[in-house]
Amino acid sequence: EECMLAANQAVAQKVFAARIPGIYRVHDEPSDDQWARMADELRALGHRTAPEDAQDLNRIVRSVFGKPEQYMVTLTLLRNMKRATYEAESRPHFGLGFTHYAHFTSPIRRYPDLVLHRILVGIEEGRRTPAYSAAEIEKLAIHCSDTERESSELESQSIQIKRIRYFATLLEKGETGPFKGTVISLNPKGLIVELADSLQQGMLPYSALGGERYFVSDDGYSAGARKGSPYRLGQSIEVGLAAVDETxxxxxxFLPGAERRHGHRDRQLLRHPSAGNPRSHAHKPMGKPAGKSGNKSPAGPKKSPHQRRYAK
Structure with missing residues (x-):
């Protein structure tokens, strides 16, 4: 992996120095809103330091490495990052801490890499005319960014379909857990829980927690009733499988134990066609914690191999 990063960086520097059109991999730093949202979420997780640059992010990553809160802290950083894109103009890669970066080492599976191979051949052979014009590179960069995003979304949808079928099968067999998970977000209707083993997300409705009414805090990072401890962002929790809607x-x-205290709840497996747009109803992290950013990694110039693996 380190050799790959070095090769990609070297080729980007070579093309940039040649002053000819090239296609670069760019990852801009978070916006002001993303920095602020990141600080709020980290504060809710118990980290008082508000990150302001890549060095701060690296310190945070190192401070939680190997600890139970590592996953949630890393997720918080990732979902408050911008998405990396292909660009005709070289700009720093924030996630890797490189001034110039490009995708070069996988020409058999990524078109931008093949484009750079053609450009590099032209440089090495001393051709007067670049392999691509600036206008062609601009169009290619936009096209490759769009198709990468589309393929990533399709991959996520495919994985989600398989996961849903898996949990539907478990429910049919009566295997309802419990499963270990983490509260990754809260909304007015319930807690959004992500399971540790499968990364499946689902809702734990407040109505399944007991007979009392639950209130979400003003900052959106905790919810509680008049009695008992509140549920918080990043909290570990065990849940059972209550319902699966494949459509x-x-x-x-459901919360194991709560049904014994407040009455039995039937398990439901739904396969019937449902009205409306399925995508608009699928559970996603909601509310303030989720943010609107792309999923990119903690950043910085001096990353260890395990940290660099998150951003390419």
Whole structure:
């Protein structure tokens, strides 16, 4: 992996120095809103330091490495990052801490890499005319960014379909857990829980927590009733499988023990066509914690191999 990063960086520097059109891999730093949202979420997770640059992010990553909160802290950083794109103009790669970076080492599976191979051949052979014009590179960069995003979304949808079918099968067999998970977001209707083993997300409705009414805090990072401890962002929790809707790709959880205190709840497996747009009803991290950013990694110029693996 380190050799790959070095090769990609070297080729980007070579093309930039040649002053000819090239296609670069760019990852801009978070916006002001993303920095602020990141600080709020980290504060809710118990980190008082508000990150302001790549060095701060690296310190945070190192401070939680190997600890139970590592996953949630890393997720917080990732979902408050911008998405890396292909650009005709070289700009720093924030996630890797490189001034110039490009994708070069996988020409058999990524078109931008093949484009750079052609450009590099032209440089090495001393051709007067570049392999691509600036206008062609501009169009290619936009096209490759769009198709990468589309393929990533399709991959996520495919994985989600398989996961939903898996949990539907478990429910049919009566295997309802419990499963270990983490509260990754809160909304007015319930807690969004992500399971540790499968990364399946689902809702644990407040109505499944007991008979009392639950209130979400003003900052959106905790919810509680008049009695008992509140549920918080990043909290570990065990849940059971309550319902699976294969049409809406939706999973609902229940809290083991709560049903014994407040009455039995039937398990439901739904396969019937549902009205509306399925994608608009699928569970996703909601509310303030989720943010609107792309999923890119903690950043910085001096990353260890395990840290660099998150951003390419």
């Amino acid at each position: 809406l790709k939706r999973v609902d959880f």
